[in-house]
Amino acid sequence: MATTPMKPLQVGLLGIGTVGLGTWTVLRRNAEEIARRAGRPIRITWIAEKSIERARELTQGATDVQLTDDAKLVLANPDIDIVVELIGGIEPARTFILQAIANGKHVVTANKALLARHGNEIFAAAHANGVMVAFEGAVAGGIPIIKALREGLTANRIEWIAGIINGTSNFILSEMRARGASFASVLKEAQQRGYAEADPTFDVEGVDAAHKLTIMSAIAFGVPMQFDKVYTEGISKLTQEDIRYAEELGYRIKLLGITRRAAAGIELRVHPTLIPTKRLIANVEGVMNAVLVKGDAVGATMYYGAGAGAEPTASAVIADLVDVTRMHTADPEHRVPHLAFQPDQLSDIPFLPMGEVETSYYLRMRVQDRPGVLADITRILADREISIDAMIQKEPSEGEDQTDIILLTHRTVEKHVVDAIAKIEALPTVKGKVVRIRLEELN
């Protein structure tokens, strides 16, 4: 090999926002320790940032870095070995990454939205140009979950993954449960504390989790990324009473991203989910993330940590930089394939439409307190072969003639439940809509 071992690896950073600054800071603070691991120093020598002012302020007059507001200068610079894209969003990030790849540069990115939507195009370009695109920071922040799935569990046929992969939603659910507060009031507080964006849709409606789930699913099952196949349902309609009834039944409600290899295809879904309180993952609170992976040989393993934030995400970005540093002069055949499986070995297993998914359900309905109501409801369920696992029927409050019935079903097919709910809602003794939340035992 022609490289001198201790020549620094030169990194061009695109974007010095929260994670960009974290990467800059950690790479300098731990420079010596990182070089001892990587075998050579890793240095950010160029930063492209829309506001050079901002970049100058944040780098505090460091003289060993060039600043520019023109990303193309970084992408075209022959001295740069690796481009780190931390701009986020689809454009111009996509164009910059494809340009970097075309210029023969390796890429490290934490851009989950981009990979979930354009990952297939990007990885194909990387493969054609013989470069690496590393993306540990794109899923679950500092938790090395991509490495675990792609390298740590290679012996396994992965059966399913269930993850708390959006810290904002988990913080809101934790606070709603702990303090008995409403979704709206906790969201407001999360926004004040900087845990939620002014427009929280991406986080609370499950879009961000769906991006991360798309990436994990592709790696786990050796399929192309298909973000448009994710069923997505957020937490904004969850109420205190459902959280309390779930607790009474021994369950906790979490926003889970779930992907499972079922007989007929791959499930890919993000939704609020009742999970048994005794499971470790049910006890992951606040902004923390955790991913539970079930493999046929290893059984259940779980990975827990900070899913966002400047330095946790920088930890993942820099781990990728060290991996790329080790491998960047090696033959591509020695590298870990981008999507865990060799690119010519991807599978075309179909994704399952949500109606075909099999899971359990929590159903809550408001009914008139009179004889025969329960019989009508259970008859509708039985006709669709939906069997009941547990039930709560409350005494009506003083002077009221309406009450709540809560049912937990055994595993059944979603479309049958949708059908049963329509029939139940049509009963004259049932008031309003039936609340339906999915339930997973995760065993």
Place this chain on the structure above:
Amino acid sequence: MATTPMKPLQVGLLGIGTVGLGTWTVLRRNAEEIARRAGRPIRITWIAEKSIERARELTQGATDVQLTDDAKLVLANPDIDIVVELIGGIEPARTFILQAIANGKHVVTANKALLARHGNEIFAAAHANGVMVAFEGAVAGGIPIIKALREGLTANRIEWIAGIINGTSNFILSEMRARGASFASVLKEAQQRGYAEADPTFDVEGVDAAHKLTIMSAIAFGVPMQFDKVYTEGISKLTQEDIRYAEELGYRIKLLGITRRAAAGIELRVHPTLIPTKRLIANVEGVMNAVLVKGDAVGATMYYGAGAGAEPTASAVIADLVDVTRMHTADPEHRVPHLAFQPDQLSDIPFLPMGEVETSYYLRMRVQDRPGVLADITRILADREISIDAMIQKEPSEGEDQTDIILLTHRTVEKHVVDAIAKIEALPTVKGKVVRIRLEELN
């Protein structure tokens, strides 16, 4: 490169015991999926086993594997690329591994006792011969913790690691707490269920955990392995009353392996530890393992899964096989260093003697219920600058004049506590020995 891409990688297996059989089974069951990831098939072509009869029975007449009772035939076979050592124990495993390395073969092993005691010798030999020695299966079974520490967290200055890394001990402690049973009775049950050996010393006295901790400490801090420096204390003396008092104070007792980078040196210790019940790791029950790692950038991350058993450990062994398969024709400079840091970059930070370690303490003592007793005890503590965080003093039972005092201290240096305990035990009003259990907040 001269290799034909799809030529199977040939593995020689030494020992077809529990984990050996698991490796054989999983490698065959998931052969197609593993080849899709590794880029070529991985096949066990030779098995060396003391009892050829046993090997023949377990491989069920497979015709594509050679069986022998002479390991040297495997070690010397020029067709074999990787030797998997699953014999366990020090000899002949050590001699076989060194011979494999001398013959230019890569090695995969799950032998924690051997690595903790002779790892430095083995890794030096591997380095000199340009081969890899992979050992994911040696720590925490199927949890990819070695990969996380060595590759996933390379950006971090690791601050400490605390792990539940012995399933037998954790099973015993979980059962003692859940059922109010004694150590002796739960141990007996664990032996009947096959969770504990006939001679349980290795597991319940912390020796097995100390082996694993030695390996993790070396990787986390870039120091040579020094098993003789581990302070080891087991769980055999724990009583029901301490488990109950801990619970009352909001803590749970776990056997932890702890290694920490303190100002004066590296702590390396295995002992029963009170940890806050609200911590996720306090809720890891039964035979499961979990390792909590604190890095300066990533914060706390945790890795959870089955720490032993045939297929979980096979999962780790095969992940190593896939890694070695990818890298075995690459230049050694591209490989991950055995101990995470480049071999010429190890550090000589000293290990701290236990007397110098700083932690908190749970102290339980039996005292005569008379005025001034508590004043005497707290005076002894105050004289050594040990401050008290919480206290329980029980009313004496009807007709008794003795009672229990339980104290939790703030962080202090161990030798001062040892000294204080000697003085407290010398008080005429204190009966018998003071029970001392260390306490960690793990935050």
